[in-house]
Amino acid sequence: MAISSYIALPQGAGYAVVLGLGFVFALGMMLTTFVLKRYNREIMTAEEFTTAGRSVKTGLIASAVLSSWTWAATLLTSTTQTYNNGLSGAFYYAAGATCQIVLFACLAIKGKERAPGAHTYLEIIKARYGVATHLVFLFFGFATNVLVTAMLLSGGSAVVNDLTGMHIVAACLLLPLGVVIYTLFGGIKATFLTDYAHTVIMIIIIMIFAFTAFATSDKLGSPGAVWEAVTLLAETQPREGNAGGSYLTMHSRSGGIFFVINIVGNFGTVFLDNGYFNKAFAANPAAALPGYVLGGLAWFAVPMLTSTTMGLVALSLQDTPAWPTYPNKMTPAEVSAGLVLPNAAVAMLGKGGAVCSLLMVFMACTSAMSAELIAISSVFTYDVYRSYINPKASGKKLIFMSHCAVVVFAYVMAAFAIGLYYAGIGMGYLYELMGIIIGGAVLPSALTLLSKNQNKVAATLSPVLATILAIMSWLVCAKKKFGAVNVDTTFEDDAMLTGNVVGIIISQWVFVPVAYNCLQAPKFRSADFEIHH
DSSP, X not given: OOSSSOOOSOHHHHHIIIIIIHHHHHHHHHHHHHHHHHHSOOOXXXXXXXXXXXXXXXXXHHHHHHHHHOOHHHHHHHHHHHHHHTHHHHHHHHHHHHHHHHHHHHHHHHHHHHOTTOSSHHHHHHHHHOHHHHHHHHHHHHHHHHXXXXXXXXXXXXXXXXXXXXXXXXXXXXXXXXXHHHHHHXXXXXXXXXXXXHHHHHHHHHHHHHHIIIIIOXXXXXXXXXXXXXXXXXXXXXXXXXXXXXXXXXXXXXXXXXXXXXXXXXXXXXXTOHHHHHHHHHBOTTTHHHHHHHHHHHHHHHHHHHHHHHHHHHHHXXXXXXXXXXXXXXXXXXXXXTOHHHHHHHHHHTHHHHHHHHHHHHHHHHHHHHHHHHHHHHIIIIIIIIIIIOTTOOHHHHXXXXXXXXXXXXXXXXXXXXXXXXXXXXXXXXXXXXXXXXXXXXXXXXXXXXXXXXXXXXXXXXXXXXXXXXXHHHHHHXXXXXXXXXXXXXXXXXXXXXXXXXXXXXXXXXXXXXXXHHSOOOOOOGXXXXXXX
């Protein structure tokens, strides 16, 4: 059953996009792999599958970073924040998730410098600190990939369901199919090539939305019309916590709280997601720094323009007959699921808007998912299989295990996303939960490459203790302030803020300094970062 009572497109359109486009990209990658093998003598080895020869140039790195960082949440959660909090939501989402990519450039160049033969950042942690610390960060690395992939599938399937009526279970199972096929054939190179195509399509659709809303629409058609409609809401439906109840102010209590949660959570999903290290290790040494800086700065415009446009369109049209569910508004569950953007697109452009939003979200889901599949396959192959099961594995065995990891992870996550749907957990909830689960490991992970003072005690204990205290404070706040611990109370701003802040601060200000002082940390040595092929 669809989440929304209004279905803009026939169910066949959902299957056509999810299956048809998925197979188009899969066939394109299979053809590309054949051509490269036939005419360029390229052989898909385990090293090529994971690192693409370590020679990718700046432009492809930047487009891959932009595309991988453009999740379903980039489009859907940012628009939801504008719908809930006004313009501050758009800026706080975009600004709060840009700084991490730009700062990650420091880790990218340090990783290339200190461990040029590495495939994952977890290999570097094991080389410096040993097995115990490696196992701790394996948990956080897997947790990061699970959270990100769950958000991709839950957000993408909700939009496909809302627009076409395609069952959420079918969407969760079929969305990964094409991605799995082209990732198996092309490895990380497939993600670079398809990311470029996905990014071009998404940018075109975003521009269509923006020009329609602010220039050509018969329902709005100018910045002035949008401004008047949104300004009127401050009188008729004032936003509690915003200055003057306005949606056009940067003074927003809920928006500011989300800003902090956003920063904390996204440090985790960048610094602990091996997908970003995969791109750094695949980059030409001279391309890593400019690629990440350019990709991060270019990415800012994507959620900023998308959420400003579609969030304000939703606020302007939600009380008009053009709104798909008029005279009813979206329920909190629909808002949390990320359905503001597709509803706004349908209100503004009808079936054309439904097609555009369906295509855009599909591109965002599949491009980011391919990066997650490569990330998890490299972690499993090099940090689990080769480290603890078969240290002398051949190249053929390694690439076989990489392929197995891609398929198994994709469909374990599909099952997990289906479970989240039946449990009533939406993409918005997972997005704010990220920092609580993984925020405590951010600083120790970064300091592995950046600091000569961090020792094994700090790296091993601080993320574990910080995460335990973050979860505890999150649940205690929900219980004490709202009287119960359930999905609704733990999703409240104050509870989420408490858990996120405790996680990031505890690891930074308590356990890491204590460990610094307890034991003298080893100095950097080249042997600390020696990674054997």
